Amino acid sequence: MELQMKEKYTVTGMTCSACSAHVEKATRKVSGVRDVSVNLLQNSMTVDYDETEASPDTIIKAVTGAGYGAAVAGKTGGQASAAQASRTKDPAVQEARNMKNRLIWSIVFLVPLMYVAMGPMAGLPLPAFLTGLENGVTFGMVQLLLTLPIMYLNRRYYEKGFKSLAKGAPTMDALIAIGSSAAVIYGIYGIIQMGRGLAMQDFALVHQYHMDMYFESAGTILTLITVGKYLESRSKGKTSEAIGRLMDLTPKTAVVERNGEEQEISVAEVVPGDILIVKPGSRIPVDGVVTEGFAAVDESAITGESIPSEKTPGSPVTGATVNTSGFMKIRATRVGEDTTIAQIIRLVEEAGASKAPIARLADRVSAVFVPVVIAIAVIATVVWLILGYPVNFALSIGIAVLVISCPCALGLATPTAIMVGTGKGAEMGILFRNAESIETAHTVGAAILDKTGTVTQGKPSVTGVYPATGTSEEELLSLAAAAEKPSEHPLGNAIVEKAAAMNITLLPASGFEQVPGRGIRVIIRNETVMAGNAKMLAEAGIAAGAELEKLARDAAAQGQTPLYIAWGNSLLGIVTVADTVKSDSPEAVRELRDLGLDVILLTGDNEATARAIAGQVGIDTVIAGVLPQGKEQEVRKQQESGTKVAMVGDGINDAPALARADVGIALGAGTDIAIESADIVLMKSSLRDVAAAIKLSRATIRNIKQNLFWAFFYNILGIPLAAGVFYSILGWKLNPMFAAAAMSLSSVFVVTNALRLRFFNPEKKYPGKQNKPGSTISTKTNGGTEMKATMKISGMSCGHCKNRVEQALNGIPGIQASVDLDSGTASVTGTAAVDADTLTKTVTDAGYTVESVDISGS
Template identity: 40%
Template sequence: MSSSDVRRPAAAGTPVAPGLPVVLDAVSPVGSVDLDITGMTCASCSSRIERKLNKLPGVVASVNLATERAHVEVPLGTSVADLVATVEKTGYGASVVEPETDPADEGRSDAAERRLRIRALLAVVLGVPVIVTSMVPGLQVPGWQWVALVLTAVVVLGAGWGFHRSAAVNLRHGAATMDTLISLGTLAALGWSVYALTGPAGALGWTHDFSLRVERHTGMAEPYLEAAAAITLFLLLGRWLEARARRRSGAALRALLALGAKEARVLRDGREVTVPANRLVVGDQVVVAPGETVPTDGTVVEGRSAVDAATVTGESVPVEVGPGDAVVGGCVNTSGRLVVEATAVGADTQLARLARMVTEAQSGKAQVQRLADRVSGIFVPVVIALAVVVLVGWILAGAGASFALTAAVAVLIIACPCALGLATPTALLVGTGRGAQLGIVIKGPEVLEATRDVDVVLLDKTGTVTEGRMGVVAVHAADGVDEPELVRLAGAVEAGSSHPVAQAVAAYGQARGPLPGVTALREPAGLGVVAEVEGTGAVVVGRADLLASAGLTVDAALAERLAAEQEQGRTAVLVGWGGAARGVVAVADTVKPTSADAIRRLQALGLRPVLLTGDTARTAEAVAAEVGIDQVVADVRPEGKVDAVRRLQAEGHRVAMVGDGVNDAAALAQADLGVAMGTGTDAAIEAADLTLVRGDLRQAADAVRLSRATLRTIRGNLFWAFAYNVAALPLAALGFANPVLAGAAMAFSSLFVVGNSLRLRRFRPLPS
């Protein structure tokens, strides 16, 4: 998106171009609109909506189940009412997303998660006693089955009502999803149990002998309430976990929008007037005091200062700005007072564009967890047809209605997708739990698919490979000058400045002993610091120009040292007194001690590391050489980082991005795998798929290994869940699996999936 993009408010029923909250490209005759979709429960739901929208002339739609939104590219003249009506005709709700983030969105997501949590807890509280009692004959007191029936009815019809409602909606539109299987299975189990309890199984002294023996049914109807309760319970727990992940999908955008200043002090008729930042207009002159955030993009018209732009541009060293220099909204003014003339406001600022990029990057499709849903679209009608064939076939064969119905219901129950529904959530739960113990946060199942084929890792420099803060990396004293004395005097002078470079020198000096007192401190803008130091006289710390103006000479050896440090991309200052320069102090963003080891671990996993930074090529290459990275992409802004990710993806690479700043958020969202340092900004953490809580880059390799192990477990779970159905369906159809055995087999398949997932608890990180 360019700064010329236009946003317009919506008016339902009008064409997209004049009325929709749509971003219109300046050169393309195509607009885009985002729709909030309600009622989706699985990937087959999103696929159906996507197919229906894409059948409209000229429409290209992408429906994201995780964010519950559809991003629709439409030709000008397309009506928003047509888009909404198409979604509603498919059986779901739709509404236009407002141009700005709606604070109520989080509240709606919280409410949806709370409802799911309550339903899941209700299923647990009432369902567990049913399951345990049905499987342990010693607990079956007289009348137990009638109590179990009441409890199961509440679980299936109350807690599981959402499954039945979704199945009914899909039925009206001629479609079938996993909810259809769940609804059929649980209602069949409950209905058969009611029928069974009208016979001998309803007697007060009747007990249920749990057995895994495969034998022909004797004709006696037996309830299998545990199957209905277990299916509902496990699937609700899975849905709750998914809802928790979806609730956080919009947090990256909210974090980005929260970064900007909320108020600005504007000069009006020579007076400072405080106004909301969103009321600024181009041409306003804004006063920014030391420590304040620049409220909008603009140009400095008065004052000099060092501006910390690391959170927005990625530059690790604060930038000296003065009249005529551009500044970006969201940057922090570290020292002198500035007056900035606004050149871009609102949606046209760089910060707002970053927010839009994160939104666009997150509109992509999640690739995992779709296999079971795609298969269920075919599997469900096949199972229903098979159950009907079994029922009719056994009746025609003279087996009797009771036996035929028993076999048909067993087919439905034994084919119930409990194991399919648990395959992903349980492995994800155990994998993410183990990751949390190791300081690795995995956000959702889509992350796991991304780790499988990743072959390139883009590494942000500042705060990821390096510490993200300035520190003294080298001290060069002139011949005959005591280095501790040089550091002590330089630290004393710099302690009086708020500039980040000065603070680094001061901290270095303080760490090596008490600093002498100073008086008459002066700080010529952008040049350095001058002060009278007790026992020494005037001491100058700063650029060569400042020393020259103070009458201090710089010999050839020190000049060569200064040039060498600057050649390595470091910030170097001269220190002088008594008529001459006495030494050079070099400051830089220091490399983390674990970074080189982390790079080796990533390479051992078959990943090619690339250093990506907004710093100069000289600085980046020095850092890359120190940690063992061969390829560098430097001098890139946030848009450039996103472009770098897209370029590699276009070349066929699967790209991981590791970063920590707001400037990395869009690239993290665009990458196939986004990895955020836990010590970084909230925007980066929320935009990423993985978060390394301790901020140790070595965890990136462990995160990839854990994600791949979890993905392998999920795929293994899905395989055995499908294999179970393939093996069990013929047994049920031939009458060898009575409903009780069908329920037990279903429970066993679920236990197998859970047990397989629990193996992830033994995952161990690489030794340090």
């Protein structure tokens, strides 16, 4: 009988994708192991295995046998203190500190090494005991003594590199170890030759090797590679922060009612069935059910919705959500690791650990390049010995081959492009959290967008004001805002803000009363003013009228919340409130489609609202009514179909999906947890930057491939020359000095090419780019099959008006329209041959005035 077990391990010693592949391969060989997922960035491994056949000890033994360290990862507790302890012991954090120390001390020794080695060439003064051929051995020994500490500080490259060679699976470390070792060996050989020359008074031999030692090459290679490794280790050190921030959401204490008394206890001591007291402004400690009281609860941490949910007896509540107003008692149903927030934490951990490691092109090439170069060097040395040439001649041939294959440019190829690309992204307000994110983004085939705060503004605003006959908009808003001002409810705040924007004076109100599940009541001028839902109106015996009822139904169908405003026994009108679409969202969706991406709207809101929002921005695929676990599952479904997924969100509820996605993209104005869980952060919170980030990723990867070409170009040309292929025919023999010069030149090409990314401009290359709302097109006729137009429209005053105009224009076959309420313009595109009269009539029939229509064809 199989007993399936899923366990997470911490793995140390991995430095490249080849390392993670070796760990995975070694673990899969263990009998009973069903599945293995190694995460290079997090230095972790998740293993599914049969407990009757495998055990943690056998798995750890397999990993250590492959040359790496392994240990069972500590289980995540439910408290922030546990998270803090985990973070302080995080091996990735310690690795970053160690790498920083290695880098600093490497630079300390490299600076004098470069001065001694290159100083004479630049005309810089050296101490007398280092000048002249008679001091050649001392000159070489000083360089060797300055190089040895750098080699010792970076000895891991040699340990891992030569071990990988011994196992027949060379990694990037093998290239570093071989290249730097070859330079040092040649330098030591030069010192020996100079010693022989001095002993024999053969100053020609001393002169031959005096400036022909390449200790500085070894020191430079090791230091530059350590720079890249340090930057990578810093990224690894941040991976646990999202978990800690999630844990910090849960209160440390809870107020429990026991034996008729209130007691404040640790959340860890709460058990199912306990009655908890939740006061206004405090977080709900655990999942439960309301037993007494009424409150408005901000559930944005779980559902992502900005409008608080009203809770009455019998309503379920979730831990980590906030009681914004009201008093209530709840009965605990799920505590500890069973709470919703604990499940989200586990999902973030598992999704992060299950990401497939990104195979670096340099590592894949090195797997073939290194053994080929070694073979060429050995064969060339043996051949020249067989041909009867001296040992020093054959040895110089072999060393020249190894020196020209030194991975200086190869080591720079990827990190330089990544650094320039991420720097350019930072200038644009696009932050790539690590190299993996910028490498992966170019492969994305689908963009899943959260609704609230991502596609929409994330806060409610007034979308329509519909006064009853005999009442003006100003009068309706004045009474509605006066009634709502004491409530501090987000819907009420939206009405108050609308009245303030229109400079409407509010009448004094008194006797504020909140009616659970209905609305509010106040007294204005000795009359009762009610603001609430249809149930409140019906219970008061006030009829809405057919026209206003239809407006309310239409608004609700479009995802808006209608509020009925009554004064005394008369209905004054309806004010609709909704979370409106951001002005740049339609353009952003079009740009993503132009990049060949499938765009999906994913939200915890109801389907009617989601469909209405999707229609406004041009999204066809909508997945609504999903909780955080469901969002993560939807991302997984897309991935299982073979599609690379980018998830765009801004809320805590998006964290599991952001972590699960191949590329998680968080808006900078979103929560810290979403940002920490994401691979890319958009600081301007503009959805259009999603397309810009993907384009920058594509440009960077293209640049990396070009860099790798230059990194190998001189090697490929120089290796035959270094091996002496042309010596017998043309007398050409590559001196190691020229081999080093070729390496330096390839590095210059790599760095120069990477710097071109500084001029990246996403606006310049957007394929199929549409006109922005409000732009002007001078041509008045439609002279082609593709039509683009800008309409200036007056009479639109709210989101409802905007929706009406968009629906009317989008009803024309072959036409797509987007309305910008602030500028009073509509951007129209399509393949249909539509003239200005048709567009004008369509908008006029919808009840608005068209001031101008500019149409162009292409």
